[in-house]
Amino acid sequence: MPEVSKMKKPDVKIVLLGDMNVGKTSLLHRYMERKFKETVSTVGGAFFLKQWGPYNISIWDTAGREQFHGLGSMYCRGAAAVILTYDVTNWQSLAELEERFLSLTDTANHDCIYALVGNKADLTDSKAQLCQDSDGLVKDRTECNEECEVPSGCPTPPASPTSLPGVMLRKQVINEDAVTLYGRILRYKGLEEKSSLPAEKMCFETSAKTGYNVDTLFETLFDLVLPSILRKRQENQQSPTVDLEECRMVGSKKGRSGCC
Numbered sequence: 001m002p003e004v005s006k007m008k009k010p011d012v013k014i015v016l017l018g019d020m021n022v023g024k025t026s027l028l029h030r031y032m033e034r035k036f037k038e039t040v041s042t043v044g045g046a047f048f049l050k051q052w053g054p055y056n057i058s059i060w061d062t063a064g065r066e067q068f069h070g071l072g073s074m075y076c077r078g079a080a081a082v083i084l085t086y087d088v089t090n091w092q093s094l095a096e097l098e099e100r101f102l103s104l105t106d107t108a109n110h111d112c113i114y115a116l117v118g119n120k121a122d123l124t125d126s127k128a129q130l131c132q133d134s135d136g137l138v139k140d141r142t143e144c145n146e147e148c149e150v151p152s153g154c155p156t157p158p159a160s161p162t163s164l165p166g167v168m169l170r171k172q173v174i175n176e177d178a179v180t181l182y183g184r185i186l187r188y189k190g191l192e193e194k195s196s197l198p199a200e201k202m203c204f205e206t207s208a209k210t211g212y213n214v215d216t217l218f219e220t221l222f223d224l225v226l227p228s229i230l231r232k233r234q235e236n237q238q239s240p241t242v243d244l245e246e247c248r249m250v251g252s253k254k255g256r257s258g259c260c
């Protein structure tokens with residue numbers, strides 16, 4: 001049995017939601033492991049623990065496949081932020097966010113923060129084809145090799161025409177579509193646009209493949225959930241009870257990440 005006293009207890013929870021194949025797992029790998037690597041479609045869900053200064057943030061990856069849909073609202077319970085992910089080359093993946101995934105967030109915190117993330121920007125946008133390191137410095141593709149676990153480096157694979165610099169797919173979702181959806185999400189949540197975080201700040205385009213905007217996404221959210229963390233810590237000091245569900249969750253995994 002792991003010793004619960006030595007386990008890190010998450011201060012706050014962030015959840016990735018979105019259709020299958022949009023790149024949720026790849027975004028998490030890129031951020032946590034600094035790599036783009038082969039993925040298999042997620043079964044159920046998995047979490048990673050990120051130490052952010054003195055705070056522990058659990059980031060939950062969920063399965064986009066229809067058969068796991070029922071689990072989504074369970075994963076969102078108590079979330080301080082939800083990353084609604086779509087694929088910029090797939091218009092339906094944006095539509096699905098509203099049709100299938102938004103209602104799953106009803107179990108999130110009342111002050112939950114929502115980010116809309118269009119992934120796979122490297123397929124449509126030449127600036128997203130450049131690799132970015134953790135300081136946001138742009139590197140060329142040869143320097144990028146060490147951060148990719150695929151033989152030909154980044155971007156890959158070699159057989160795909162989209163791996164060639166300059167060969168782009170048609171962008172099916174433009175940023176304005178995401179901004180419009182963000183407005184509808186606020187209305188669904190009964191929030192005033194004026195007093196909420198602005199769409200320009202909360203709509204991102206990323207590439208898990210090159211790292212484009214990935215650090216910015218996660219670190220913007222970490223900063224924004226800080227008030228939730230501080231409030232939770234204060235509440236815990238006032239009534240120091242143990243959250244058995246969270247302890248069990250972390251305790252059962254022994255380490256930094258796990259799945260269920």
Ligand SMILES: Nc1nc2c(ncn2[C@@H]2O[C@H](COP(=O)(O)OP(=O)(O)OP(=O)(O)O)[C@@H](O)[C@H]2O)c(=O)[nH]1
Nearest residue numbers: 020021022023024025026039041042064120208209
């Ligand atoms: N070009 C490109 N491909 C990507 C990117 N992110 C993910 N992919 C590819 O898209 C496919 C799906 O990625 P996953 O991260 O497994 O997608 P997911 O959203 O976790 O899918 P489920 O677990 O089924 O919900 C894989 O083949 C990835 O290599 C990206 O930024 N650019």
Ligand SMILES: [Mg+2]
Nearest residue numbers: 024025041042
């Ligand atoms: Mg996945």
